Amino acid sequence: MTGKVHSIQSLGTLDGPGVRFVVFLQGCNLRCGCCHNPDTWDCNGGREASVSEIIEKVRRYKGYFGKDGGITLSGGEPLLQAGFAERIFSECKKIGIHTCLDTSGSILNDDVLKLFDVTDRVLLDVKYPTDEQYRRYVGCGIKTPLDFLAVLNQKNIPTTLRQVTIPTLNDSDESIEFLNGLAEKYPCVDKIELLPFKKICTVKYEQMGLPFRFKSFDTPSSDLMKNLTSKIRY
Numbered sequence: 001m002t003g004k005v006h007s008i009q010s011l012g013t014l015d016g017p018g019v020r021f022v023v024f025l026q027g028c029n030l031r032c033g034c035c036h037n038p039d040t041w042d043c044n045g046g047r048e049a050s051v052s053e054i055i056e057k058v059r060r061y062k063g064y065f066g067k068d069g070g071i072t073l074s075g076g077e078p079l080l081q082a083g084f085a086e087r088i089f090s091e092c093k094k095i096g097i098h099t100c101l102d103t104s105g106s107i108l109n110d111d112v113l114k115l116f117d118v119t120d121r122v123l124l125d126v127k128y129p130t131d132e133q134y135r136r137y138v139g140c141g142i143k144t145p146l147d148f149l150a151v152l153n154q155k156n157i158p159t160t161l162r163q164v165t166i167p168t169l170n171d172s173d174e175s176i177e178f179l180n181g182l183a184e185k186y187p188c189v190d191k192i193e194l195l196p197f198k199k200i201c202t203v204k205y206e207q208m209g210l211p212f213r214f215k216s217f218d219t220p221s222s223d224l225m226k227n228l229t230s231k232i233r234y
């Protein structure tokens, strides 16, 4: 079986626990204003890669994973290729590699449910605290990722909530409390991570001839990130 891959990062430390082999899958169903990977959007882009090619590669790095690390499938939106992802994770589980899925939680179908059976952790992006913001800046309602989270909870899949902090949009106390509240409501959530909004992707947008809708938003200061992080209870 083959799928569309954007790129591979052999030893990443930002996308899931420990040291990880991160495969960025090509294609996304959303068009978030803050997206720093517009080059992953086009489902026709990227290159074809087979499950066996990925497994052969990840196997070479197994020695670096320690007790926490493993493979992460990110994107783009990896759930657009849930069948391919399921094959990769199934093979990884057979050889004792921890599996982690980085997703916006906007696709839920039978293939995704099958993928959950071989997923050890989900990194779920919860981008904003309100439905209005979701509709305006993401392109779906907030109910979509929240319904997804409810299923993760039913299935007891350890979940990290992630949010890119964008000053004026989601840096209020209420916004942080919204995340804390989700972790309280859904015991599958054992961690919340805030990531600073960055604008290094501006060049990518320019090269692609696309407008960067969030160009005018500021990046958060390290003091703001420290302050918000101190209010996270998970």
Ligand code: SF4
Binding pocket: 028, 029, 030, 031, 032, 034, 035, 036, 037, 038, 040, 075, 076, 077, 104
């Ligand atoms: S879901 Fe992720 S990859 Fe897709 S547009 Fe949003 S930020 Fe970009």
